[in-house]
Amino acid sequence: MNPSVQSQAIKALTTVRGLHWNDSGQAALTGELARYADRLDRAFARWAASLGAEPLLPPPCLPPGVPERCGYLSSFPHHATMAVPVADDDGEDPVRSLLTPAACYHVYPTLEDSHLNRPLFLTLRATCFRNEDVFLPLERQWSFSMREVVCVGADEDVSRFLETARETASTWCEILGIPIRLDRATDPFFDPASSPGWLMQRLLPLKTELLSDGLAIGSFNSHQSFFGETFSIRVCGQPAWTGCAAFGLERWLLALIRRHGPDACGWPDPETLT
Numbered sequence: 146m147n148p149s150v151q152s153q154a155i156k157a158l159t160t161v162r163g164l165h166w167n168d169s170g171q172a173a174l175t176g177e178l179a180r181y182a183d184r185l186d187r188a189f190a191r192w193a194a195s196l197g198a199e200p201l202l203p204p205p206c207l208p209p210g211v212p213e214r215c216g217y218l219s220s221f222p223h224h225a226t227m228a229v230p231v232a233d234d235d236g237e238d239p240v241r242s243l244l245t246p247a248a249c250y251h252v253y254p255t256l257e258d259s260h261l262n263r264p265l266f267l268t269l270r271a272t273c274f275r276n277e278d279v280f281l282p283l284e285r286q287w288s289f290s291m292r293e294v295v296c297v298g299a300d301e302d303v304s305r306f307l308e309t310a311r312e313t314a315s316t317w318c319e320i321l322g323i324p325i326r327l328d329r330a331t332d333p334f335f336d337p338a339s340s341p342g343w344l345m346q347r348l349l350p351l352k353t354e355l356l357s358d359g360l361a362i363g364s365f366n367s368h369q370s371f372f373g374e375t376f377s378i379r380v381c382g383q384p385a386w387t388g389c390a391a392f393g394l395e396r397w398l399l400a401l402i403r404r405h406g407p408d409a410c411g412w413p414d415p416e417t418l419t
Contacts, residue, residue: 154281154282154284155281155282158282158283158402158407160407161178161402161407162176162177162178162407162408162409163175163176163177163178163179163409164178164282164283166282168280169280169287170277170280170285170286170287170288171286171287171288172282172283172286172395174398177408177409177410178398178409180409181398181401181409181412181415182290182394182395182398184414184415184416185394185397185398185415186270186290186292186394187415188317188415188416188418188419189268189292189294189392190268190270190292191418191419192294192313192418192419193266193268193294194268195419196266196294196306196309197266198266198267198268198294198295199265199266199267199268200267200268200269201251201252201255201267201268201269202269203245203248203251203269203271204251205228205244205245205271205272206228206242206243206244206245207242207243207244207245207250207251207254208254209240209242211243211250211253211254212225212243212246212250214375214376215250215253215372215375217243217246217250218243221246223276224246224275224276224277225243225244225246225276226243226244226246226274226275226276226287227241227242227243227244228241228242228243228244229241244273244274245271245272245273245274246273246274246275247273247291247293247391248269248270248271248273248291248292248293248391249269249293249295249387249389249391251269251271252267252269252295252297252387253372253375253376253378253387254376256297256376256378256385257376257377257378258376258377258378259378259379260379260380260382261297261298261378261379261380261381261385262380262381263298263380264296264297264298264299264302264306264380265296265297265298266294266295266296266297266306267294267295267297268292268293268294268295269292269293269295270290270291270292270293271290271291271293272288272289272290272291273288273289273290273291274287274288275287275289282399283395283396283398283399283402284360284395284396284399286395289393289394289395289396290393290394290395291391291392291393291394292391292392292394293389293390293391293392294310294389294390295387295388295389296387296388296389297373297378297380297385297386297387298380298385298386299380299381299383299385299386300369300386302380302386303367303386303387303388304367304388306388306390307353307365307366307367307388307390310365310390311327311353311355311365314355314363314365314390314392315327315355317418318355318357320413320417320418321401321404321412321413321415321418322404322405322413323357323362323397323400323401323404324357324358324404325355325356325357325362326356327353327354327355327356328353328354328356329352329353329354330352330353330354330361330364351366351367351368351369352364352365352366352367353365357396357400357403358400358403360396360399360400361393361396362392362393362396362397362399362400363390363391363392363393363397364390364391365388365389365390365391366388366389366390366391367386367387367388368386368387368388368389369386370384370385370386370387371387372385372387373385373386373387
């Protein structure tokens with residue numbers, strides 16, 4: 146992005162009450178903007194609870210070995226942010242851990258070697274970290290908040306969940322007055338340059354993005370049996386299929402700003418969503 150265009154984009158959001166931007170790619174929210182973000186997330190969580198989703202409170206880092214097993218570091222090392230403790234006096238190299246790049250990565254290791262006899266739903270909110278070439282407030286940040294709902298079950302369970310999630314999110318946007326369209330896309334779990342998963346997604350409708358003014362504010366992803374096989378999760382004796390609905394909270398706020406202006410006090414009430 147042209148530096149002047151980037152500067153203009155940042156300047157345009159300086160009038161947003163409660164938004165405090167740090168050029169390192171992080172935003173702090175205060176006042177009504179922070180309260181609105183929490184109320185919006187609670188609406189997402191209530192919908193997850195209506196599906197019977199169990200809450201999961203994740204740590205900030207993924208368990209050791211999980212990023213490698215998921216293929217994240219091999220596909221997207223340029224997006225990764227590592228947490229490295231200060232070295233001990235004994236001279237041993239400190240253990241490096243990957244800060245969460247996507248919330249749902251915490252779900253699969255918690256279910257490793259499990260045998261389910263029915264679909265399982267989980268929901269979690271995580272602070273995610275992705276290194277970007279350009280940082281923009283609420284749009285493209287180094288750290289951001291993600292609410293996810295994950296379905297673990299048979300292929301028909303995941304397909305039904307994703308259809309419901311797409312319809313529900315579209316209804317939310319209509320209530321909030323956010324113009325959107327649904328568009329098929331490739332999944333960020335896969336790198337076009339190195340992963341056959343990318344080509345597979347061009348042939349099969351495995352990912353749909355919820356776009357507002359060209360910006361993805363949510364996505365609906367089928368992983369097929371990848372995580373079920375990787376983490377030995379079985380449903381009724383077969384490798385589990387998994388799917389997730391992901392919502393970037395800051396990007397929802399940006400969509401609302403673009404539609405309703407910079408003062409969250411005048412925005413539609415998110416409590417009406419569920």
